[in-house]
Amino acid sequence: EMVQEIVGMGFDTLEISHGLKVSLLPGIQRAYEQGKFKVSGVHNFCPSPVEVMIDAPDCYEFTSHREFERERALKLTLDTFDLAKQLDAKYVVLHMGSVPMKNHTKRLTQMLRDGKLNDRDFVKLKHQFIEKREKLAPTYYKRAIEALTQISEKAAEVKIHCAVESRSRYEDMPSEREMLSLQEHFKDHAFVGYWHDFGHVQLKENLELLDHEEWLRSMQPYLVGCHLHDVVWPARDHRVPLAGSVAFERLMPMVAPDKPLVWELSPTRKKAHIKRALPLWRERFGD
Helix, strand or coil, X not given: CHHHHHHHCCCCEEEECCCCCHHHHHHHHHHHHCCCCEEEEEECCCCCCCCCXXXXXXXXXXXXXXXXXXXXXXXXXXXXXXXXXXXXXXXXXXXXXXXXXXXXXXXXXXXXXXXXXXXXXXXXXXXXXXXXXXXXXXXXXXXXXHHHHHHHXXXXXHCXXXXXXXXXXXXXXXXXXXXXXXXXHCCCCCCEEEEEEHHHHHHHHHCCCCCHHHHHHHHHHHEEEXXXXXXXXXXXXXXXXXXXXXXXXXXXXXXXXXCCEEECCCCCCCHHHHHHHHHHHHHHHCC
């Protein structure tokens, strides 16, 4: 039924994502085998771990202090690649973990909502936040690299890309500086690349942590594909494209036509809105 609803809105290709209950997988696999849709990729962890009752793609992290969690994250990821192989997917989207610290991104976002973007307190907190994260990060970056080294071996075996995703919180791993370092570390690996999430990056631009256009341009050599969703100022993301503040007209020319584009939308979005927006998108940017 889920597949039929999505196809009925005008899409013929799906990304099978995190949060998918294992009980739903047989029906999706049957629909795939019957040729009802194509699969672009899979988002880790998929299916959702049976012991986790909610949609929680970060329930286990490669950066965790707990060895059990790191091992569980790796096992679930390797299983996700096996599923991706069954569905002829081209990539698996990966979250690499986080730096354990107070959620300053949330605090800065609230200050943004309160109109304090240029206040001294906002600038001071942001600088302190960046300095603290930079000091703590090396341990967690090392764990992320170690995990990705093992995952990349599986990726090469099944010929499916590891697509390391841009994240919305500055606490998350990797930061932009770390993402560039990570991509350079794996530059000779044919199956490691970058996944650009338009909404996540826009949230960081709204906090003046980066420039969206400059960042996307710098990541073009590593780009595997993109999650498309819009942002209503300052921080309501996963909106239907062309309904918010993301400058798609300026940004999309930097995305090669052969890259997969996935509309990653909040479940609160209305079907009618999606069906209105899709032909407008195709008219401006193609299929």
